[in-house]
Amino acid sequence: MHVTWRLQRLLHQFRHALATPSRNARTAVVLGRLLGIAFVVCFATGLYSHALQDPAPWMTFPTRPSWLYQASQGVHITAGLVCLPLLFAKLYAVFPQLFQTPPVRSVAHLVERASIALFVGASLVQITIGLLNTYQFYGLFPFSFRHVHFALSFVVVGSLAIHIAVKLPIIARYWRRRDAYDADGRLRETESPSDPDHPFGAPDELQRRTGSRPESGVTGRLFAWIDRAPAPEPPDERAIVSRRGFFAAVGVAAGVLVAFTAGQSFRALDGINLLAPRKNGVGPQSLPVNRTAKAADVEESAMDPDWTLTVANRGTVRSFAYAELAALPHHDAWLPIACVEGWSQYAAWRGPRLRDLLDAVGAPEDARVRITSLQQHGSYGVTEMTPEFARDELTLVALQLDGEPLDLDHGYPARIIAPARPGVLQTKWLAKLEVI
Amino acid sequence: MSAGELPHAGAITAWRAVVAAVGVVLLLAGVGFFLTDVRPADYPGVVSWLLGAIVLHDGLAAMAVFVVTVVVRRTRGIPFAVLAVVQSAVAAAVIVTVVVAPEIVKQAIGTANPSILPLDYARNLLIVHAGIAIVAAVTIAVILAVRRRATRAAR
Numbered sequence: 001m002h003v004t005w006r007l008q009r010l011l012h013q014f015r016h017a018l019a020t021p022s023r024n025a026r027t028a029v030v031l032g033r034l035l036g037i038a039f040v041v042c043f044a045t046g047l048y049s050h051a052l053q054d055p056a057p058w059m060t061f062p063t064r065p066s067w068l069y070q071a072s073q074g075v076h077i078t079a080g081l082v083c084l085p086l087l088f089a090k091l092y093a094v095f096p097q098l099f100q101t102p103p104v105r106s107v108a109h110l111v112e113r114a115s116i117a118l119f120v121g122a123s124l125v126q127i128t129i130g131l132l133n134t135y136q137f138y139g140l141f142p143f144s145f146r147h148v149h150f151a152l153s154f155v156v157v158g159s160l161a162i163h164i165a166v167k168l169p170i171i172a173r174y175w176r177r178r179d180a181y182d183a184d185g186r187l188r189e190t191e192s193p194s195d196p197d198h199p200f201g202a203p204d205e206l207q208r209r210t211g212s213r214p215e216s217g218v219t220g221r222l223f224a225w226i227d228r229a230p231a232p233e234p235p236d237e238r239a240i241v242s243r244r245g246f247f248a249a250v251g252v253a254a255g256v257l258v259a260f261t262a263g264q265s266f267r268a269l270d271g272i273n274l275l276a277p278r279k280n281g282v283g284p285q286s287l288p289v290n291r292t293a294k295a296a297d298v299e300e301s302a303m304d305p306d307w308t309l310t311v312a313n314r315g316t317v318r319s320f321a322y323a324e325l326a327a328l329p330h331h332d333a334w335l336p337i338a339c340v341e342g343w344s345q346y347a348a349w350r351g352p353r354l355r356d357l358l359d360a361v362g363a364p365e366d367a368r369v370r371i372t373s374l375q376q377h378g379s380y381g382v383t384e385m386t387p388e389f390a391r392d393e394l395t396l397v398a399l400q401l402d403g404e405p406l407d408l409d410h411g412y413p414a415r416i417i418a419p420a421r422p423g424v425l426q427t428k429w430l431a432k433l434e435v436i
Numbered sequence: 437m438s439a440g441e442l443p444h445a446g447a448i449t450a451w452r453a454v455v456a457a458v459g460v461v462l463l464l465a466g467v468g469f470f471l472t473d474v475r476p477a478d479y480p481g482v483v484s485w486l487l488g489a490i491v492l493h494d495g496l497a498a499m500a501v502f503v504v505t506v507v508v509r510r511t512r513g514i515p516f517a518v519l520a521v522v523q524s525a526v527a528a529a530v531i532v533t534v535v536v537a538p539e540i541v542k543q544a545i546g547t548a549n550p551s552i553l554p555l556d557y558a559r560n561l562l563i564v565h566a567g568i569a570i571v572a573a574v575t576i577a578v579i580l581a582v583r584r585r586a587t588r589a590a591r
Binding site (some may be wrong): 017018020081084085088091092095098117118120121122124125128129131132135136137139140141142143144147148150151152153154155156157158159160161162163164165166168169172226228229230231232238241242244245246248249250252253256257260273274275276277278279282283284288289290291292295409 | 452459461469473485493506520534539542547549555561
């Protein structure tokens, strides 16, 4: 029993020493609101990308505006990055809760604390692996990024909803500023009387229960030393300054991160893109590349002078040599390459329309199309396209980029380019198009 | 006033049930995806990352911040507002560094092609740090000037 009291005393002293003006229920609610919005935005934009890459049979997608996918993934990565300072701040605001006494009060309390541990761990991992993925730092993951990021997104958003449900009375109580603080900036407390840690706040009680003076022992002396310079409390003006400084720090950190990285997704910020993993205009033909011809092992097959593009609709099969494709009516499309990793860049593409090639083999209007690359290995060597993209007037079998033949790394001799689609589905080094 | 006395306590109870149910469904879906999509060989890696994240954050990062705040709290002779500005600037600089550091490491290891991580991130990070320092210095100068004027006016 004595050990239990000593542990509780230690936890209490920790909580006491951790108290600062910015660590209260109101700041947790303010940060929680922002973080909740950012999490839901990331979840929605992530699901959209996942659905495009792995569509269920009944799904159709909008093909306009052509920047829809680009914007959604730019927002996904930027919001994910903003989550980092917000999450650190939220955890900072509630950190004393880690030392609540007694550590476990009931089975329900244990479940609540375990669910919060899962929520915190999953959120930290989700944001960290998302960030590292934009650097293509796969060497750090002892798991498949794509599958774990997908599964964790449901764990995080589910835990978020459960957390909101558990805390809803506190959230409602501190939602509005005028309900949260009195005229002096003091938090209007509601919890103290029912807070099991409350009796420890009375110095005599702590001594009576533990049998030793609060400032005795190594930890007691250490905490007494810390307590000699306590954090300011309202109405002390410094407490207000401290609280505002805290929010300023979060705002500055989020602002700096967005300002110097979002240029890879949003052209207006390109001039101050100092820290993003991609830079507009950097790459072959001034356009970034993800998988090169060398990495895809297509250098020989793509440069083969006997290359042909096969277009098939069941029994009807036609083969187009490069010269035959080049002789077909060409169309122009001003479309972005937009990566799930957040970067994107517009370019001028030119080539025959995909639908003209499909019509050449009598493909039905509602045909789904299987697109096969010369690339033999990797997940995106074979992809499928739903009819709304295949029939779109902007969807090209592109032979040219910015008025020149495609660079080998951009998919020479021919690639798919379609509006509002993920970059990984803009199949390069085309070999075959088949109606499914 | 406790939560039970709020006028819309009934509505809150109803919402709690709905939101909690949605949360449980999503959480179970996440667990389901783990069991169906993620290879069992990856489970130990995922679990070690989840535990590692909590240990690194709560045990190391948050404790380091705690020690720093205790030390700063005992600082004498520096106006509180100046300390707050310095703390904000340092926090922002640390977070940006945490984000960019793995980028610099990965660039040093090498990337799949030259269009990935093409910038001089170490130099650019220093530029951003310098920018934060300049903004903090200007803010501090303004705060001190305002304080001086207020002190003079009070005399």
